[in-house]
Amino acid sequence: MPTRREIFAGVMSGTSLDGVDAVLADFTPGAAKSALLAATHVTFPTALRGELLALQASAPDEIVRMGRAANALADLYVHALRSVCLASGIAAHDVVAAGIHGQTVRHRPQEGWTLQINNPARVAEHAYMTVVADFRMRDIAAGGQGAPLVPAFHAAMFSEPDRHRVIANIGGIANVTDLPTKDDVRGFDTGPGNVLLDLWSLRQRNAPYDDAGAWAASGTIDHALLAIFLAEPYFVAPPPKSTGRDLFNAGWLDRRLTQANWTGRAEDVQATLSALTARTLADAVRAHCGGAQELLICGGGARNAQLRRLIEAELPRVHVASTDTAGIASEHVEALAFAWLARETLAGRPGNLPAVTGAKGPRVLGAIYPR
Numbered sequence: 001m002p003t004r005r006e007i008f009a010g011v012m013s014g015t016s017l018d019g020v021d022a023v024l025a026d027f028t029p030g031a032a033k034s035a036l037l038a039a040t041h042v043t044f045p046t047a048l049r050g051e052l053l054a055l056q057a058s059a060p061d062e063i064v065r066m067g068r069a070a071n072a073l074a075d076l077y078v079h080a081l082r083s084v085c086l087a088s089g090i091a092a093h094d095v096v097a098a099g100i101h102g103q104t105v106r107h108r109p110q111e112g113w114t115l116q117i118n119n120p121a122r123v124a125e126h127a128y129m130t131v132v133a134d135f136r137m138r139d140i141a142a143g144g145q146g147a148p149l150v151p152a153f154h155a156a157m158f159s160e161p162d163r164h165r166v167i168a169n170i171g172g173i174a175n176v177t178d179l180p181t182k183d184d185v186r187g188f189d190t191g192p193g194n195v196l197l198d199l200w201s202l203r204q205r206n207a208p209y210d211d212a213g214a215w216a217a218s219g220t221i222d223h224a225l226l227a228i229f230l231a232e233p234y235f236v237a238p239p240p241k242s243t244g245r246d247l248f249n250a251g252w253l254d255r256r257l258t259q260a261n262w263t264g265r266a267e268d269v270q271a272t273l274s275a276l277t278a279r280t281l282a283d284a285v286r287a288h289c290g291g292a293q294e295l296l297i298c299g300g301g302a303r304n305a306q307l308r309r310l311i312e313a314e315l316p317r318v319h320v321a322s323t324d325t326a327g328i329a330s331e332h333v334e335a336l337a338f339a340w341l342a343r344e345t346l347a348g349r350p351g352n353l354p355a356v357t358g359a360k361g362p363r364v365l366g367a368i369y370p371r
């Protein structure tokens with residue numbers, strides 16, 4: 001009897017607030033390591049992006065606004081799921097489950113909670129798929145950071161027996177996964193990835209991001225300002241640790257520009273923020289991923305050529321490339337990870353790595369909303 005194909009969907013919308021990434025993947029045992037069937041990116045409509053950004057901080061009537069934004073998000077998730085089904089000719093009922101991260105509006109593991117807004121019941125109803133959602137809370141309940149959750153997937157996809165690799169996911173926030181040849185998998189958030197670069201670019205040039213980092217490349221790194229940025233205690237805190245827009249936001253940047261009495265050129269700030277992302281990532285690799293031979297970049301930051309140059313300059317002995325060279329396109333890694341985590345949940349297997357998150361033990365993650 002032929003085995004049932006294990007087709008899973010994954011949907012990710014991260015701290016960058018750029019939009020929704022969705023994939024369909026075939027995890028049937030014996031199939032290729034990651035058989036990507038289809039992928040799509042749906043950019044957030046401007047109004048929804050603005051509302052999601054506003055919901056990152058306390059404001060009047062936020063419960064009602066959150067409920068409405070969650071429904072709008074769920075509708076985009078449904079749209080993205082339908083697109084990947086159409087593109088691959090796979091019917092919704094042949095998808096075992098969709099793993100949906102949701103949109104983080106608060107991340108407070110130190111208080112015992114995190115919130116990824118979504119309406120998984122609405123997605124199950126309208127996409128005709130079983131949905132797995134709310135992946136982070138169980139790990140936090142077990143004393144963990146609830147983040148990062150992608151390292152188990154990175155380990156399954158990218159580990160090599162004789163090559164010490166590090167995976168760097170540069171989204172709004174950047175996180176690393178250390179894949180040594182012998183020791184345990186480790187990982188943590190290193191700090192800002194694109195989040196400060198994007199907000200400065202939007203504010204100064206009305207451009208949502210700095211394409212290829214060209215604007216940053218036209219500026220000069222301000223080393224006094226960089227030192228002020230680097231004084232942030234998060235960067236030297238030992239792992240396990242995770243962060244988000246709760247810490248790295250416009251207020252964080254503005255306080256430091258004020259402290260520096262900054263009056264220079266806007267592109268120099270962009271150059272300095274790029275240096276901050278590159279330096280904190282490289283510091284994390286030097287401090288916690290000793291002996292790394294290869295750094296594979298994924299997430300939108302992989303398209304920032306200037307950032308890549310700065311990272312290469314920081315780590316001259318490490319071969320820097322994108323995950324594309326290891327078989328998974330950089331823009332698909334995170335959504336694939338949530339498809340894979342949904343599979344682990346349905347199989348009753350843990351998705352967290354306690355050595356990464358600091359949880360008391362392995363836990364089966366997420367809540368299941370049957371189709």
Ligand SMILES: Nc1ncnc2c1ncn2[C@@H]1O[C@H](COP(=O)(O)OP(=O)(O)O)[C@@H](O)[C@H]1O
Pocket residue numbers: 013014015016017018019170171172173194197198208209210211212213298299300301303304305334
């Ligand atoms: N061509 C590009 N040049 C520079 N940066 C880019 C480019 N494309 C995407 N990015 C960056 O990647 C971000 C999206 O990355 P993503 O991995 O989706 O992050 P998140 O998971 O936080 O949503 C964008 O906000 C932008 O900063």
Ligand SMILES: [Mg+2]
Pocket residue numbers: 012013014015016017018019020021
């Ligand atoms: Mg994104």
